[in-house]
Amino acid sequence: MFTAHAGNRTWRFALLLALSSILVSGLPVKLRVLQSAEPLAAEGIVGVPEGTIAATDWPWWRGPHRNGIAPASARPPVEWSESKNLLWKTPIPGRGHSSPTVVGKRVFLTTADEVKKRQLALCFDRATGKLLWQVQLHQGGFDHNNKKNSFASSTIACDGQRLFVVFWNQGAIWTTALDLQGERLWQVKVADFVSHQGYSASPVIYQNLVVVAADSKGKGTSCLLAMDRQTGKEVWQIKRPKMPNYVSPIIFKLAGKDQLLMAGCELMSGFDPRTGKVIWECPGSTTECVGSVVASQGLVFASGGYPKHETLCVRADGSNEILWRNRVKVYVPSLLAYQGYVYAVTDNGVTYCWEARTGKEMWKDRLPGGFSA
Template identity: 50%
Template structure:
């Protein structure tokens, strides 16, 4: 049963609980997990492993958790299929495997993708009634709704899609809508679909530019705003209607990260064609409050109490003052990062592509290491942390083959 403190009085709003991780970047949509939980600080392939389950093919989407179920996307080019998988949260038993698309994986121009991309890089969203997932298939982006038992309920084509680097935008849920985006060089869209039927409630046309950020709904300047970064724009839409609240030039062309806010500014960061982190006033004045040339391209940022915390692609952790962008500290972690950091209480968990997870303190004064753990040989997915458990999607090199697994880690 949903925690009443976590849901709106409006019947339109999704009925999800504080203990769930119902969509990309968690319940609060900003990479912060519930602070009152105690996930493990230490683990390995044998320590604090509750269960491990194999995943077909390859994917970089994070786990979605609802009650006693864990949901995940996967794409298997050999089977020419894209899947939604469900597991029992307690024991790891696979509950269902639904082929959302069969065919289309081998014909959509995979050679054009970035070598780090996958065909299942999005995170499933749930409103506790249905699952919503985006897939690039057959040179188009599709949104599909499934029941919690894995039955396909509806499917809607969003737009044709010209592959540049890949596709990884995750759905966002707002009241009775699921909101999706598909920026690309052919001209993309942000679309509000009715959750129950998949019918288009509104759509907003986007420039003909490649971009990879997800629509993120945050409360800023006193109201709910749907923020899109990239395509050389920072755009705020009314999530209920799709109408433009404000839009300014200022982001770089290609963004991957999901924005955060302190309620006054929203943060845009990108890495092509220029490196930048910038704070943009959320009140519609168009003011760029500050900007620097820090390269935070793929991993999304975190915000807490006046400070930004970032793990840069090149393996450096840093803390910035949100008021002016000034650097408070930086520390070299090592490796390359594609996964986004997750904040749990006073700790930050950050995993590099080699499967090394660095746990460090939320401390604006200095970098303070808490722990370092190794799991897997190859990691691109952001870990999901909820209910005191860590759901980590990792790949192992076994007998010359790359095999993916979903681990459930917890203190034992």
């Protein structure tokens, strides 16, 4: 997401990242997408019952397959303006960096009013942009945040019946379940949380669970927590190193197993999403990461930004084999794995393409400006 300020109101728009073109400051920058002779097998929507979401939904962070790739049938515009390819726009109170969640005829979004110290969930009509409802989940309790972050950076996850909304408030991470009309079903304190940069991790849905990350430093309770989607009751919890980290948990099927993947805290990790047990874990990445892990062909790719600069590839079969690594810093943006190649846009605006299995650099280009999406 990006924000554009107009007077004392903030307008937010979905930033569509098409593989053929990225628009930065209104300038089209062509990205070369290399075709693989042996396309990677597409991972399924792991842990989600059939019929839960439709092919046209974008129900959680990074889309239905959790990899940032839209269905082949999608035809998003690669450029737009006030007079071109604009169906509707609507004002949003406050400021936030969460992505829109699109399910059925509705669009769900979080925002934070930093003046009135309110954190909200919003619902819009998908066809018209009309505000259908908004609900305040927290009042007050705002802490220090990085100026590039917001107090509404976690994307809502929807299982077709409930919305799972995560906020950092009053020194803790909170998960709230709402029904599709905005009525509160339950609210759980995930963990005490201490951070100098803020919070950005989005929840992930798996079978009957919703999983939330809270990698925290200092007096925080650094953990991964799985809750029952219907009740909010804790099902399992994993203790994590007490280090600041901002990665959203992601689930793929790799090496014949469903795996919940995390990077950061000086670790690359694969967990069993049913139980929280470690499947594999190895030193890698760096302390602070923001972008989500991506995976293909049994390989996991991650990058981080502080204190080390590193992008790396790990085999997810329990061997802990690191196939390749480089010193490219992709701190805030997430990687993209597509048809045998890994794509990245660095925070300082350089695009890269690497061969997935070898890490060989295929090309790189510079965008006109920095990049934090």
